[in-house]
Ligand SMILES: Nc1ncnc2c1ncn2[C@@H]1O[C@H](COP(=O)(O)OP(=O)(O)OP(=O)(O)O)[C@@H](O)[C@H]1O
C-alpha cells in the first residue's frame with residue numbers, strides 16, 4: 001500500500017468513528033513511514049497516537065485494546081526519562097574540532113559500517129564513546145553528528161533526571177532504556193554522565209551508588225555490537241574508573257584556539273553572506289575570543305549580525321549586511337565577563 005492508501009483508510013475510519021480500525025491503520029502508516037525512511041514523520045505520528053491514547057485512557061472514553069505495543073507500561077515509564085528521540089541531519093562539516101578528534105570519530109563510524117568485515121576476523125566493534133570537556137565546545141553536537149553520519153535514530157537520556165527523580169529505581173530504569181534502544185536499534189546518548197556521582201549525595205543507602213555502577217558495567221559488557229552508547233560529561237574526574245575503562249573511545253572537546261575560532265566564524269558567516277565592516281580588526285578580535293567556548297563566540301557573533309542588520313535595515317545593498325566589528329567586540333567582552341562571574 002502507498003502512503004495515500006493509508007491516508008484514505010484513516011480518513012474513512014475517522015469519519016465512520018471506527019476507533020479500532022483507525023488505530024490499526026495509523027499503526028500501519030507509522031510502520032510504513034519507518035520503512036520508507038520518513039523517520040521524523042513516523043515519530044510525530046507515534047507521539048500523536050500515544051498522546052491520544054493517554055487522553056482516552058484518563059477520560060475513560062474508550063477501552064483501549066490496540067495497538068498493543070504502544071501501550072506497554074514499560075514504554076510509558078521509560079519515556080519519562082528520554083528527553084528526545086530523534087533523527088539527525090548533522091554531518092561532519094557542522095563540527096569544528098581538532099584533527100585527532102575528527103580522525104577518531106571517523107574511525108568510529110567506519111567500524112560501524114564495517115561490522116561484517118571485523119566479525120570475520122573476530123575483532124570487536126567499538127561502540128561506547130565518551131565525550132568530555134568544557135561547556136559549549138561541541139559534545140552534544142558531536143553526538144548529533146554521529147547519529148547523522150550513522151543514519152540512526154538516537155534517544156537522548158538525561159542521567160541527572162533519572163538519578164534525581166527515582167533514585168532507588170535508577171538501575172531498573174537504565175536497564176529498560178538499554179533494552180528499548182537495542183530493540184529499536186537506536187543510539188543511546190547519555191548526557192550528564194557524571195550525575196552518577198550525585199548518588200552519593202542523594203542516597204542514604206551507601207550501596208546504591210555501587211549497585212548503579214555495577215548495573216551500567218553489566219549493561220556495557222553485554223551491549224550488542226550493533227548498539228552505540230555515547231556519554232557526555234563536563235567532569236570526567238567524577239566518573240568511576242571501572243566505568244571509564246569500559247569506553248572504547250574517550251574524546252576531549254576543548255576550547256577553540258585561534259584557527260578554530262576562525263573556523264567557527266566562517267561557519268557562522270555562512271559562506272560570505274555576511275561580512276565585517278572593518279576586516280582589519282579580525283585578527284585582534286580572534287585573539288580576544290580566546291578563552292571563550294564555540295557556543296559563546298557563535299552566540300555573540302550572531303547577536304552582532306542581527307543587530308547590525310537592524311541598524312542598517314534601510315541600506316542593505318545586495319543583501320550583504322556588514323557586521324559592526326565594534327559591536328561584536330563589546331559583546332565578546334560581555335561573554336568574557338559572564339564567564340568570569342561563574
Ligand atoms: N565544536 C563545535 N563546532 C561547531 N559548533 C559548535 C561547537 N561547539 C559548540 N558549537 C555551537 O554551540 C552549540 C552548543 O554546543 P554543544 O551543545 O555541543 O555544547 P556541549 O559541549 O554539549 O556543552 P554542555 O557541556 O553545556 O552540554 C552547538 O549547537 C553549536 O551551535
Ligand SMILES: [Mg+2]
Nearest residue numbers: 139140191232
Ligand atoms: Mg551538551
